[in-house]
Amino acid sequence: MSPAIIYSIAGAALFAVGAYGLLVRQHLLHKVIASNFLGSGVFLVLIGLGRRSDGPSSDPVPQAMVLTGIVVTVALTALALALIKRYYSATGLTTMEPPEPEEGAR
């Protein structure tokens, strides 16, 4: 197996873990970490594909994409954490829905 394939499969696996966490986990911090997993998975796939060509140097375009993606992900994570902090101080909750049904905040 070439390194490119290993990277891509590992990236896809990370993406799957992240997708599972984002959809299934209830705790908001878990969701944020899961979305970082999603990002890391995609970045690994991109890096792997950059190594695909057998030339002496790897393709720089995927690396530029990964750098841009990291910047965006950092900004998103900061926004997510800020929102969760505000949400926690407003409601005392760490999950999207209150643990008990009803509690008519509507």
Next chain:
Amino acid sequence: MSLALHLPALLVVVPLAAAAVAFVVGPRAASWIALVTGALTAALAAAMAWLAVTTGPVSYAIGGWGAPLGINLIADGTAAVFLVLVGVVGLAVTVFATGYFRPATADDPGPGHGMFWTLWLFMWASLNALFLTGDVFNVYVCLELVGLSAVALVTISEGAEPLRAGMRYMFASIFGAMTYLLGVALLYGAAGRLDMRQLAESLDHSVAAQTGLALMIAALLLKTALVPLHFWLPSAHAAAPAPVSAVLSALVVKGSFFVVLRLLLDVMPPGYLGDARVLLGVLGGAAIVWGSLQALFQQRLKLMVAYSTVAQVGYLFIIFPLAAAGGTVLPTALLGTLVHATSHGLAKAAMFLAAGMALKRYGHDRIADLAGAARRTPVLAATFALAGVTMMGLPPSGGFAAKWLLVGASLEAGQWWWALVVVVGGLLAAAYMFRVLAHFIADPGDRPGPVGNLKPLRTEWVPLGLAACASLLLFAVPLLTRLVESGTAMVGAGVIP
């Protein structure tokens, strides 16, 4: 004139720079900056449309670096339609917001409202960039910028509910963006290109390219809130303050739809991913029926308007199963889709602004308790009635023109079932609009009336003006036709530096 050559870049740079300035100055100065920038950006969008009609599609290499190394901006007739829509709705919302977020009122100047101007100008810049971009990776960046500013805008209101809705929106947005990027990675691995025009030339039928494009489109459907991926939309659009709801429903969902349109019509050859195109049409039809039925049973006005967006988004996807048919089907369907996007953008912005005013004046937005609104707040009720005209598709509204064109295209393609969906959707829209209007003209009984004074008047007249534009949009169809006929930028675009 040399400045005209840089129009595509100015459309992004002007609101972006203004956003940065608005962040530094106080809220009051920021509102003035937003007004001036809004007028300027709307004028730039109009100039862009004029340029697209007179000289044909424009391609602009940012910083003089063309593809494949740099990023191209592409402004063709289709993009110009959306740019002008953003300009008109954006300017109207800005004027409305100066009245809505008045710092003078005693209970209003929440800490977040000063941020509205910065975030809104950021969003305007990112929307313009999204409609102009000719590069699939740049689409990802623009989608994230729109998503970030949208989430922040949803949560500028106080309280737990906007925060909860904003976070649901944010996680859906992240999931969509990352799935889109994974698709880009696969597509780049297969085709080795990111520029849309180069992709259109070098696209093959490899599994990686098809999977990549399918992932990208699926992610964009989540962002466009096409049924069944609409779960995040009603709460987010209903929980946001009125100007934000208007922008989200009228413009933001159109942004991701526009990319779907670009990918399926311009980048892919006709018939590429053929089954997926039919599926998009089926989901669109399902969205029309399901969203309308949900809207019919909502108890609260803003949620009703939000579910109406879920329904109206469906019409945009009827074009895809029709696109492969020959003859004049595609131009007719494209024109119908663009007219629908425009009229829905105007009417939905009007409805959300009016619903926000109802919430502010009456202190609630329970439809049943808004009885007598036609007498107590006549302009507000008239706005709903006028916007309803285009939702139902009565002439001379844009909704009528759009439905007429889509029905015509379906019949010409020999696929009458889409025409049926369009007509049924109009009837269902009539049902949910008349239900609200029936409450508005009912006897109020002893229900409490509106509180607060009418001022500033622009908070009433701006939505009415938007709704009036939507209901007269039939007369703008010749203009839109010229824009569509000016050609797509993917083949033979005139290149500027």
